[in-house]
Amino acid sequence: MIEDIYDITIIGAGPSGLFAGFYAGMRNNKVQILDSLEVAGGQLTALYPEKTIHDVPGYFAVKAETLVADLVKQTSQFGVPIRLSEKVVDISQTADPEVYQIKTTKTTYLSRSVVIATGNGAFTPKALKTDEPSDFDSSKLRYSVTDKTYFAGKDVAVAGGGDSAIDTALMLADVARSVSLIHRRDAFRAHESSVDRLMASNVQVLTPVTIRQISDHQGGLRLTLSDARQLEVDQMVVQYGFLSNNQDIRAWSVKLEMTRHHFVVDSHYQTSSENIYAIGDTAKYEGKLGLIVEGFKEGPHAINQIMEKRHQGRLKHAHSTSLF
Ligand SMILES: Cc1cc2nc3c(=O)[nH]c(=O)nc-3n(C[C@H](O)[C@H](O)[C@H](O)COP(=O)(O)OP(=O)(O)OC[C@H]3O[C@@H](n4cnc5c(N)ncnc54)[C@H](O)[C@@H]3O)c2cc1C
Structure with a gap:
């Protein structure tokens, strides 16, 4: 009309x-x-x-x-x-x-x-890619944090290597039980001051690794990393950019x-x-x-x-x- x-x-x-x-x-x-x-x-x-x-x-x-x-x-x-x-x-x-x-x-x-x-x-957010096909509960995966209290007391994995990933990991570290940041390179594409804050924080930094596969595990997710480590989390946040x-x-x-x-x-x-x-x-x-x-x-x-x-x-x- x-x-x-x-x-x-x-x-x-x-x-x-x-x-x-x-x-x-x-x-x-x-x-x-x-x-x-x-x-x-x-x-x-x-x-x-x-x-x-x-x-x-x-x-x-x-x-x-x-x-x-x-x-x-x-x-x-x-x-x-x-x-x-x-x-x-x-x-x-x-x-x-x-x-x-x-x-x-x-x-x-x-x-x-x-x-x-x-x-x-x-x-649109750049989608998560795993090295091998993965099948898991997609409600456990988010591309943005609209309410950080949702993550209170949870174990969270954040994937990405830029400012957004680091900022998200640091922000969630205030409320989550644990935060692990996964990045495929040793170096981050982020402001030096953010990287310094990250390194001084209680965020577990996992580099240089990729995510080989993700599966459901006891109501949460199990991430198998390229170095064969396994990480069990309640939620995952992907910050690969847009x-x-x-x-x-x-x-x-x-x-x-x-x-x-x-x-x-x-x-x-x-x-x-x-x-x-x-x-x-x-x-x-x-x-x-x-x-x-x-x-x-x-x-x-x-x-x-x-x-x-x-x-x-x-x-x-x-x-x-x-x-x-
Ligand atoms: C993580 C992050 C942190 C940032 N921090 C800062 C900061 O600290 N300080 C600062 O100054 N800037 C910051 N920025 C940059 C800032 O967000 C942008 O400069 C600002 O959002 C630009 O506003 P905008 O209104 O021009 O465009 P946008 O915020 O991108 O809004 C554009 C809107 O247009 C709509 N749209 C697009 N196409 C169509 C269509 N065809 N029909 C109808 N609607 C449409 C979209 O849906 C969207 O809502 C940050 C950006 C990011 C990503």
Whole structure:
């Protein structure tokens, strides 16, 4: 069903999309946010809800899930709809050159402008691989930790050799009975300080080993490692990283200039198509940093550009202190 025409449609309810949605709502635009996931927050919710972020302005330190909850609250105060479980599958031109049609997995919308805040695209965790075929209770295997209390008092194996694996092992070491970190190399692909904290912790570090096979064992799992050691655990967490997929985006009818994974934008974050902007991790320009604050800056900038253009330059940016 085609609804009314939106001024702005934001694709992606990660931090960049949520803050852009708040800003657009505060400036009285008819705006909506669409996200393919069933929860808002993008990477913060899907990949590291329990981690503490230290470099968001105004927060001394904030848990990722708390930041998302605050962003959702901030955005919702202007009644901006955040439509979840709704993936954008196409954007196309309409007969009116000033209006785009946005097709999702649920319906079709019309919008005068679009802000793409899709991060690295739809992401899925890299799957666990064992050297030999394994058959075991998959409910004992997780790819993210959404609630660390679930692991309280349990024996846990974490697999992986990057920052996420080390951070997860250290985080679980606070609550679990035991944590073993399994990595196929001796060296970790992680910040030196994280590796130092790991080595000083009570996490059992098992390197260089691969996981030969996994089987069920007394309500938990038995891991047979490549050095023939056996490890019995209640739960396993795999942190091999994520595969991002922007193939679907490349199939959109509007053809936007992209580098391998990102949209090329100008100094106002506009893509190669008029009135389609890209912000946050998905936007590429020289000097771009993959930080939350970058998206927080780019969103309001893009929204102001959209509004200035629509009002032929008569409507400049406003201070929030003057708007209420
Ligand atoms: C482990 C880890 C730790 C990090 N720590 C920090 C930190 O301490 N400080 C910091 O500044 N940054 C940190 N980052 C980076 C930070 O998370 C990203 O910069 C930030 O999430 C980018 O936000 P975004 O809104 O641009 O994209 P994302 O958070 O990736 O959100 C994009 C959203 O778009 C949705 N989407 C994608 N395609 C579609 C589609 N076709 N239709 C509908 N929805 C779609 C996705 O479902 C997703 O919800 C960390 C990242 C990781 C992985």
